[in-house]
Amino acid sequence: MTSITREGEENRSLTHNNDKCVGCGICASICPTESIKNGPVLPIARGLVDMDYININKNSCCLCGLCASACPFDAIEFKINDKNIKEMEEYPKWNKDAEIDEDTCIYCKSCETACPQDAIKVARTLPKRENLVVGEIDVDQEKCINCKICEELCPGDAIKVKQTGRETFETVVDEDKCVYCLVCKRACPTDAIKAVCSSCAYQDYKLNPEDFKTHGNTVLNPDSCVNCGWCQEICPVEAATVTKPFEGEVSYEEDMVCKGDSCHACQDVCPCNAVSITEGHSSIDPRFCILCGACANVCPQKGIIINRTKMNLENIRSKSWQNRLSGLTAGK
């Protein structure tokens, strides 16, 4: 965590949060005073060295805040008189976003599993089993010979033959677990089990479809979300919508000799889990790539081309900031 503070007519402070940073180098490339240098991004990403992804030269930093506005990961926070410039109308605003619509979400947890940043948490309550199936079951303890055939057969683990005394047993059915499949009834050698499945016999009668629903809530943490699009792609009901920070495309140099599994530097630094090594060659899935350029920076072959056509940063009022930021979308 690097922090630079200077007091004057205004009090300005710049704070770099390494936990959010991925070492993409966007800040370094747009800093007007060249005060930001990338650290050893690949060794840091692999956990081989304990350093910050970027170094900011405190002496030459002019505290303009351009890096904080341009960082697509919100890893740099810039404050003027203790107010974050992201909350000030004069400063640019990102149009990037990720949202999960609670009304559409079916709490399947696909997004939670797929999210490369663990930014999504799904809490859900399943419907009660007793509301999904109706029936009756009873064991005639007089007829029961405690053979345990029912216990062994029961797919729901609902029957237990308990020893109650030296020679006395009791066969107990847990009705919360029983789904009235009638397997025990059919297999019982002494016909001691009486059971009927009402929902099978009379279809869904007595059942309320409202009781079948899984309830819950899905929370997307905007602090760790990188807008990669995994949730949007994987959601079976289109409940997730993602707007990425950049538009454009990623490609490889034609004469690039990718070393695939020997190197996999691109895969290790990608915050979006967009890179895979397929048949010995790096392969970037555009559906999940946010064009941050971290992979291009660490590729020892310099074989990855990031071509951004649009930056979804709006309200850039300053002409000089527009000029500086246009460098990010002019191809790299």
Added chain:
Amino acid sequence: MKSICLYILIVEWDIIIVKVLEVRLVPVTIDIDKCGKIDNCPGEGLCIKLCEQGALIEKDGDVVLISENCDDCDLCIQNCPNQAISKV
């Protein structure tokens, strides 16, 4: 000091072979003047940790190149904090 001299000899011997056979047996070279060995390397032998091919190994606190394992990926060249590794 003795071991360093021996190392230089080995490097030179390799280069001689390269010249004779015209085959690149040394995909990368380590500049021993720049290399801080493990003790003085800011990355504590970062090249060894980065190379998953086993082409750079530690031997008695020194970095040793196993040429036949090198896959030419250049990760060591790019990441050496002393810029001690280069291609011939």
